[in-house]
Amino acid sequence: MPEVIIVLFNRDLRITDHPALHQACQDARQVVPLFVVDPAIPPRGRAGFLVECLHDLRESLRERGADLVVRRGDVVEETMRVAAETGATAIYASGDVTPRARRRESRFAREAVGFQTFPGITIVPPARLKPATGDHYKVFTPFYRAWSEARWRPLVAAPETVSMPEVRPGDIPGVRHRPHLPGGEREVRRRLDLWLRHRLRDYAAGHDDLAGDHTSRLSPYLRFGCVSPLELATRSGASEEFVRQLCWRDFYAQVTFAFPGIARDDYRPGRRDWHHDKEAEDAWREGMTGVPIVDAGMRQLIAEGWMHNRARMIVASFLTKTLRLDWRVGADHFEELLLDGDVANNYGNWQWVAGTGNDTRPNRVLNPVRQAKKFDRDGEYIRRHVPELANVPTTMLHEPWRAPSPILGYTAPIWRG
Numbered sequence: 209m210p211e212v213i214i215v216l217f218n219r220d221l222r223i224t225d226h227p228a229l230h231q232a233c234q235d236a237r238q239v240v241p242l243f244v245v246d247p248a249i250p251p252r253g254r255a256g257f258l259v260e261c262l263h264d265l266r267e268s269l270r271e272r273g274a275d276l277v278v279r280r281g282d283v284v285e286e287t288m289r290v291a292a293e294t295g296a297t298a299i300y301a302s303g304d305v306t307p308r309a310r311r312r313e314s315r316f317a318r319e320a321v322g323f324q325t326f327p328g329i330t331i332v333p334p335a336r337l338k339p340a341t342g343d344h345y346k347v348f349t350p351f352y353r354a355w356s357e358a359r360w361r362p363l364v365a366a367p368e369t370v371s372m373p374e375v376r377p378g379d380i381p382g383v384r385h386r387p388h389l390p391g392g393e394r395e396v397r398r399r400l401d402l403w404l405r406h407r408l409r410d411y412a413a414g415h416d417d418l419a420g421d422h423t424s425r426l427s428p429y430l431r432f433g434c435v436s437p438l439e440l441a442t443r444s445g446a447s448e449e450f451v452r453q454l455c456w457r458d459f460y461a462q463v464t465f466a467f468p469g470i471a472r473d474d475y476r477p478g479r480r481d482w483h484h485d486k487e488a489e490d491a492w493r494e495g496m497t498g499v500p501i502v503d504a505g506m507r508q509l510i511a512e513g514w515m516h517n518r519a520r521m522i523v524a525s526f527l528t529k530t531l532r533l534d535w536r537v538g539a540d541h542f543e544e545l546l547l548d549g550d551v552a553n554n555y556g557n558w559q560w561v562a563g564t565g566n567d568t569r570p571n572r573v574l575n576p577v578r579q580a581k582k583f584d585r586d587g588e589y590i591r592r593h594v595p596e597l598a599n600v601p602t603t604m605l606h607e608p609w610r611a612p613s614p615i616l617g618y619t620a621p622i623w624r625g
């Protein structure tokens with residue numbers, strides 16, 4: 209039995225259903241739970257949330273007799289330094305799909321300690337399901353079929369105790385801004401219970417209703433791994449529609465695993481020419497396009513660091529299909545502001561909407577006025593996020609350019625439906 213194993217945390221900031229931690233506690237006499245703060249990430253929108261997750265994880269580990277060791281710098285170099293300090297002979301981590309994570313994994317594989325990855329970031333590991341031809345699924349429906357039939361690994365419990373060698377714990381960095389949401393595993397477990405008990409049943413009928421806000425809002429917690437997606441899927445089995453959304457997350461993970469250039473290169477190249485229009489890009493970013501449903505979505509993003517999925521689709525389609533502006537402009541802005549921003553889901557969804565990705569109908573355009581009339585019929589979502597329109601009657605709200613006179617205080621439209 210090895211004396212000491214390091215468990216390197218990354219975006220799996222929990223102790224429940226954490227296969228790498230669970231296995232390390234079985235395999236070694238002592239375990240060093242480690243997080244290395246990479247100064248390059250995350251962008252400002254997510255830093256506060258990450259810090260709260262780290263405090264929460266540290267508390268859980270302290271309750272179990274250990275601690276969270278925190279270092280700052282290059283992840284591989286710092287981990288190897290802790291390995292040398294503690295005499296660790298192996299490093300366990302949850303396997304990840306982003307190019308940055310995979311570069312890190314290959315660097316570890318060249319080091320003179322055992323490096324092993326475990327599942328935990330997705331429900332089904334990304335390279336496990338293969339279509340009859342090709343190395344990954346390019347279309348969601350056949351992936352969903354295979355995914356639904358795949359056997360899921362058993363959930364693993366949080367360890368009751370974690371024995372740790374003597375090592376300097378290090379400080380969790382401070383942050384200037386409080387996050388939009390409280391981070392951490394304890395917080396998500398509370399939210400999860402409420403969600404399963406009271407809201408899951410309304411999901412299938414209500415998840416596209418912008419004002420009703422019937423989705424789980426668990427995405428930031430999934431992004432940082434405060435909850436295991438497998439546990440979430442297992443416990444929400446009563447709603448097939450909800451579990452299907454979690455499958456989208458696994459779908460984009462396997463696309464990213466096979467196509468690491470997803471954040472920069474068109475998945476299906478050569479389909480589109482993009483315009484550049486700095487003024488229109490800025491208007492879109494600021495929620496000042498004069499198209500109410502687009503402005504409502506973009507302002508929700510600024511105010512909450514989150515946006516309803518239907519609004520994400522509308523604003524992304526508006527940018528790429530209506531204004532014909534480059535999807536990278538939109539995706540980078542989302543990546544910077546979203547609490548749940550992550551490479552696979554963000555860039556995968558953007559390419560889907562832009563028609564360069566996995567959509568089987570790449571030319572579909574979501575008309576923002578028709579979408580608004582369907583998914584925000586009474587205009588409650590628009591009024592909530594665009595106060596200049598709070599008193600505008602619903603008949604004019606979705607197309608203010610049709611009003612007999614301009615609406616005082618609201619910006620002139622850069623597009624008219």
Ligand SMILES: Cc1cc2nc3c(=O)[nH]c(=O)nc-3n(C[C@H](O)[C@H](O)[C@H](O)COP(=O)(O)OP(=O)(O)OC[C@H]3O[C@@H](n4cnc5c(N)ncnc54)[C@H](O)[C@@H]3O)c2cc1C
Nearest residue numbers: 423424425426427453456457517520548549550553554557
């Ligand atoms: C342009 C665009 C960009 C997006 N960027 C991100 C992103 O950076 N990070 C992110 O987590 N999601 C992203 N999504 C997907 C989706 O909008 C969010 O996951 C969802 O709105 C989060 O809210 P929720 O937790 O209430 O979702 P729920 O409806 O409650 O769904 C539960 C979970 O399923 C997963 N999920 C749902 N829809 C999708 C989807 N289309 N693709 C992948 N996973 C999904 C998420 O993990 C979500 O938390 C994006 C969608 C679009 C159209």
